[in-house]
Amino acid sequence: MPSALDAENRPVMFIGMDVRPFEQAVTEDLQHNIVMITIVFLVGLAGIISLFWSRKVIRSHRLLQDTRAFAAETIASLPMGIIIVDKRRHIRYMNDTACSLLGINISAVTDKTADEVLPEEIWHLHKIADAHGKGLEKEIVVNSENSGPTPISMMVTNIFDQAGEFLGFLFILKDLSQIRALELKIRRKERLAALGTLASGIAHEVRNPLSSIKGYAGFFGSLFEAGSDNRKAAQLMVEEIDRVDRVISELLEFARPADLQLRPTPPELLIKNSLRIIRHEAQSAGIRVKEKIDVRLPELHLDPDRFSQVLLNLYINAIQSMKHGGDLTVDVSMKRDAVLFAVSDTGEGISPEDQPAVFNPYYTTKKKGTGLGLAIVHKIVEGHNGAIWLESAPGKGTTFFVSIPLKKQQRKVP
Ligand SMILES: Nc1ncnc2c1ncn2[C@@H]1O[C@H](COP(=O)(O)OP(=O)(O)O)[C@@H](O)[C@H]1O
Ligand SMILES: [Mg+2]
Structure with a gap:
């Protein structure tokens, strides 16, 4: 008898199930996943892009800052003076060179108008720039407290923006003293x-x-x-x-155009020999001769004959300035990389107005003077690449300083 458990005779029951909701669920799940992946992908992409973007912004910001700082530094350290005045006539910018050329303290410029700060001879040039519209160059002399009368080349120009609107004035100043x-x-x-x-x-x-x-x-x-x-x-x-x-x-x-015969010469010897020549004349004029020579002086590379002439001319002038006797002092010392000769007298002195003229050829205040002594001195000192200057107090005396550098002395007397 066939059993119900018999595999062959086992009854089969077919149950019909509707799979659509299941498939729909799977499809929805898939769609959901795709949407999620897409969103995650887009968010990730946006993140990466914004990361790149922000880095780029930071980099360009830094670059801009660097460029600004560089431009500001460049303008600040230009060997020319720069002054920017806006259309309300306020000073917007002034670099260090402009400040020092005009002897103006930068702190005194803040919130001031140009006519309050700038010397009249500079500020009034903006009117001419106004009239011309273009750059204008002019040479003027300004009197600054630091350096006295200074020749300056001035350039004034109007500043316009891209739309052509007037923004203000740009002043460019150049120091001409070295060129002059x-x-x-x-x-x-x-x-x-x-x-x-x-x-x-x-x-x-x-x-x-x-x-x-x-x-x-x-x-x-x-x-x-x-x-x-x-x-x-x-x-x-x-x-x-x-x-x-x-x-x-x-x-x-x-x-006379002459070549210097440069030889290593001990300064001490120069002083001793030159003083020997005038000692008698000095004594008979009631003048005490004093010498202070630094013992550590090196040999100088100079023309002993022509340099003795420098010293002799200075001594003779000193003696002639002490009509009633006095002291003639010769002091020789080391000053950094130069040897400094100082010839002092206690004579009549030279007034501040006359001081700039004493080296000019034919300048003399003496009845029998030639006015060529100091001009010759100046020329010989220059030929040795040296410098000469003086300090004097009328009625008290004068000191002439001659500085001879230890290096680079070889040069022709022009
Ligand atoms: N030591 C000095 N003291 C006062 N005045 C001086 C001295 N040295 C030079 N001077 C002034 O400088 C002028 C020019 O000097 P210098 O060229 O030697 O010509 P000179 O001696 O023939 O006048 C002198 O006439 C004098 O007025
Ligand atoms: Mg003289």
Whole structure:
């Protein structure tokens, strides 16, 4: 008998199930997953992009800051003065060079208008710039407290934005003192060269007849009695001829183009030898001669003959300034990389107005002076790459300083 458990005869029951909701659920799940993945992907992508973006923004921000700082530093350290004035006439910017050229303290500029801060000769130029619209260049002299009268090249221009609207004025200042000093030096050299040619011509033509006149004056003088008026007149002639001869010699010396014969020379020896020459003259004028020589001085590379001439000219001027006796002091010391010679007297002194003129050729306050002594001194010192200056108090005395550098001394006297 067939059993219900028999595999072959087992009854089969078919149950019909609707799978659509299941499939729908699977599909929804899939869609949900896709949406989620897409959202996650998009969020991730947005995150990466914004990360990149923010990095880029930070980098460009930093770059902008660097560029701004660089531009500000560049403008601040330009060797030209920059002043920016806005259209309400307020000073918006002034770099260090402009401040020091005009002797203005930057803290005094804040919230001030240009006409309150800038010297009139500079500020009034904006009107001309207004009229022209374009840049305008002009040379002016400003009197700053720090450096006295200074020649300045001024450029004024109007500033406009991209839309063409007027924003303010830009002033550019350039210090011309070095250029002017150089021009002066070149002009002096040219004048000297012309003078040299002229002087040697005069010397040639004048000296020979002069020596004959001197000889005859001496001869005629000897024909008269000693102490007589005629004898005195003849002596005066001889003295005057000597003076003319001295002027010619000094002029030749001043204008002569010469090479320096540089040799290692101990400064001490220079002082001793040069003082020996004037000691007698000084003593008879009631002048005490004092010397202070630093024992550690190195040898200097200079032309001993021509440098002795520098010292002698300074001594002679010093002696001539002490009509009633006094002290002539020569002090030689080391000052950083130079040797400093100081020749001081206790004589009449030089007034501040006269001081700038003393090195000019033919400047003299003496009846029998040639005015060439200090011009020669100046030229020889310059030839040694040195510097000369003076300090003086009228009625108290004068000190001339000559500084000779230890290096780079070889140069031709122009
Ligand atoms: N030590 C000094 N003391 C006072 N005045 C001086 C001194 N040295 C130079 N000077 C002034 O400088 C002028 C020019 O000097 P210098 O060129 O040597 O020519 P000079 O001696 O022929 O006058 C002098 O006439 C004098 O007025
Ligand atoms: Mg002199």
